[in-house]
Amino acid sequence: MLSLKRLSRTFSEGETGFINVDLTVEQGEIVGILGTSGCGKSTLLRVLSGLDGEYSGSLEINEEAVSDVNKKVVMIFQEPRLLPWLNVIDNISFGISGDKERLTKAEKYLSSVGLKGFEKHYPKDLSGGMAQRAAIARSLVTNPEILLLDEPFSALDAFTKMQLQDLLLSLWKEFRNTIMLVTHDIDEALYLCDRIIILRGQPGEIYATLKVDQPKPRARGNRKLGELKEEILSLLDLNAVHN
Numbered sequence: 001m002l003s004l005k006r007l008s009r010t011f012s013e014g015e016t017g018f019i020n021v022d023l024t025v026e027q028g029e030i031v032g033i034l035g036t037s038g039c040g041k042s043t044l045l046r047v048l049s050g051l052d053g054e055y056s057g058s059l060e061i062n063e064e065a066v067s068d069v070n071k072k073v074v075m076i077f078q079e080p081r082l083l084p085w086l087n088v089i090d091n092i093s094f095g096i097s098g099d100k101e102r103l104t105k106a107e108k109y110l111s112s113v114g115l116k117g118f119e120k121h122y123p124k125d126l127s128g129g130m131a132q133r134a135a136i137a138r139s140l141v142t143n144p145e146i147l148l149l150d151e152p153f154s155a156l157d158a159f160t161k162m163q164l165q166d167l168l169l170s171l172w173k174e175f176r177n178t179i180m181l182v183t184h185d186i187d188e189a190l191y192l193c194d195r196i197i198i199l200r201g202q203p204g205e206i207y208a209t210l211k212v213d214q215p216k217p218r219a220r221g222n223r224k225l226g227e228l229k230e231e232i233l234s235l236l237d238l239n240a241v242h243n
């Protein structure tokens with residue numbers, strides 16, 4: 001589905017976001033990207049989304065080179081970025097305006113994210129978790145094949161975050177999107193991802209790749225995940241016991 005070969009992004013000012021990323025992502029796979037601040041995670045997602053076409057190396061989606069924003073790909077950010085002057089249902093259907101079935105489609109996704117009854121609410125009247133649910137529905141309504149998530153739950157409290165992680169998993173079970181998830185939260189990556197890529201350095205490079213060979217849904221904090229967490233902390237030089 002996604003193929004990256006020696007993918008790099010250098011800015012005109014000489015700054016480099018990331019270099020030489022080689023990665024193949026299968027359809028329906030959930031891949032996590034972990035790394036310390038400034039190693040190029042957000043830059044990588046922007047390039048994958050087609051918003052930033054000034055990369056070097058090769059980037060293909062379904063064997064087609066990425067040169068522009070692709071309808072099959074959507075980004076979900078830390079902030080929901082809803083339009084404040086539109087209510088929830090209009091925010092969700094915004095991206096499919098002109099579509100005859102837009103209201104039916106928007107209602108379907110509104111209900112998939114657990115917002116039934118909140119159709120007429122405006123963003124200012126929603127909690128952070130509800131607003132992010134609406135943002136997820138707005139992204140899914142266009143039937144994307146690839147979801148790029150840039151720290152989607154990091155602004156939420158711990159319980160809401162876990163609820164939305166479970167929501168993401170149930171949506172993935174239903175729609176089987178391919179997902180790339182940038183996160184700072186190792187537990188989140190271990191709970192959701194099939195594979196975790198560790199980026200390190202400035203510019204960032206792939207430092208390690210870990211397979212999380214456990215069926216989903218997983219028990220949070222199970223022993224195997226605990227062992228992988230230790231390994232990731234060491235790879236990021238964050239495990240004081242081993243340093």
Ligand SMILES: Nc1ncnc2c1ncn2[C@@H]1O[C@H](COP(=O)(O)OP(=O)(O)OP(=O)(O)O)[C@@H](O)[C@H]1O
Binds near residue numbers: 013035036038040041
């Ligand atoms: N538009 C830009 N122009 C110049 N340099 C940039 C630009 N965008 C990002 N960079 C540089 O690229 C590097 C990677 O930035 P990026 O935001 O992708 O890192 P990140 O891993 O997402 O960081 P964080 O975890 O703090 O969000 C940084 O050195 C940053 O200064």
